[in-house]
Amino acid sequence: PLAPPSTQSGKRGVPGVEAIIAVASGKGGVGKSTTAVNLALGLAALGLKVGVLDADIYGPSMPKLLGIKGKPTTVDGKILKPMEKYGLKVMSMGFLVEEESPMIWRGPMVMSALTQMLREVEWGALDVLVVDMPPGTGDAQLTMAQQVPLAGAVIVSTPQDLALIDARKGLNMFRKVDVPLLGIVENMSYFVAPDTGRRYDIFGHGGAKAEAERLGVPFLGEVPIEMSIRENSDAGTPVVVADPNGPIAAVYRDVAARV
Numbered sequence: 001p002l003a004p005p006s007t008q009s010g011k012r013g014v015p016g017v018e019a020i021i022a023v024a025s026g027k028g029g030v031g032k033s034t035t036a037v038n039l040a041l042g043l044a045a046l047g048l049k050v051g052v053l054d055a056d057i058y059g060p061s062m063p064k065l066l067g068i069k070g071k072p073t074t075v076d077g078k079i080l081k082p083m084e085k086y087g088l089k090v091m092s093m094g095f096l097v098e099e100e101s102p103m104i105w106r107g108p109m110v111m112s113a114l115t116q117m118l119r120e121v122e123w124g125a126l127d128v129l130v131v132d133m134p135p136g137t138g139d140a141q142l143t144m145a146q147q148v149p150l151a152g153a154v155i156v157s158t159p160q161d162l163a164l165i166d167a168r169k170g171l172n173m174f175r176k177v178d179v180p181l182l183g184i185v186e187n188m189s190y191f192v193a194p195d196t197g198r199r200y201d202i203f204g205h206g207g208a209k210a211e212a213e214r215l216g217v218p219f220l221g222e223v224p225i226e227m228s229i230r231e232n233s234d235a236g237t238p239v240v241v242a243d244p245n246g247p248i249a250a251v252y253r254d255v256a257a258r259v
């Protein structure tokens with residue numbers, strides 16, 4: 001049986017879903033989706049029932065990241081059944097439109113698509129729904145932050161100052177709408193050359209940790225830039241699935257445990 005929808009300052013929850021967590025970044029390309037999917041798999045590895053909502057309407061990445069093909073079926077012609085992979089329930093705009101057709105929607109359509117993917121999907125009983133947010137701080141982000149009782153937000157940033165300035169914007173948006181900040185993950189934190197073992201701080205290092213301390217937000221962990229992360233993502237087998245006993249999977253499990 002579905003649990004009653006949780007309520008938080010008048011926001012309507014999703015029936016059966018205990019906690020909704022947003023994974024956000026101030027700009028694109030910092031590894032937000034990679035973090036979201038591996039965090040979700042890390043949470044599942046802790047024994048939780050986990051769903052992933054790909055809220056990046058203009059650039060959905062979950063179909064590729066999880067190697068999911070095909071279209072979701074409906075229950076009674078309306079409610080969508082989420083796709084399932086690696087124990088996760090997944091919904092993405094990428095399942096509903098052709099891969100190469102551009103999304104030429106304006107804000108209100110994006111917002112209604114988002115609420116549909118959230119509420120007109122048979123999520124069933126979930127401990128956590130991880131929402132891969134679109135990058136930035138536009139309409140879609142505000143819709144999610146204002147209409148959904150978010151248990152909290154995880155901010156992904158590279159160590160670079162510029163990314164951090166963007167990340168700070170994202171962070172402040174959640175603060176403004178009273179969504180708790182679960183913490184910051186530093187992605188592409190450093191690089192260890194596989195042949196020499198030498199470490200390089202390509203984008204600088206530690207910027208996110210320093211910023212987290214300054215802002216009084218938990219620092220959740222640092223993920224190196226590593227070829228296997230990109231390769232596994234491209235192959236539809238995220239690193240937590242491809243190498244569950246490896247060091248990167250351990251980092252994501254730690255992040256999941258801290259969240």
Ligand code: ADP
Nearest residue numbers: 028029030031032033034224225226229230233
């Ligand atoms: P975003 O969601 O912020 O746009 P993605 O998660 O799609 O970013 O990542 C952008 C690209 O960088 C992808 O090709 C992804 O595989 C790669 N990538 C992300 N994080 C890492 C990492 N730690 N090491 C290597 N490649 C990474």
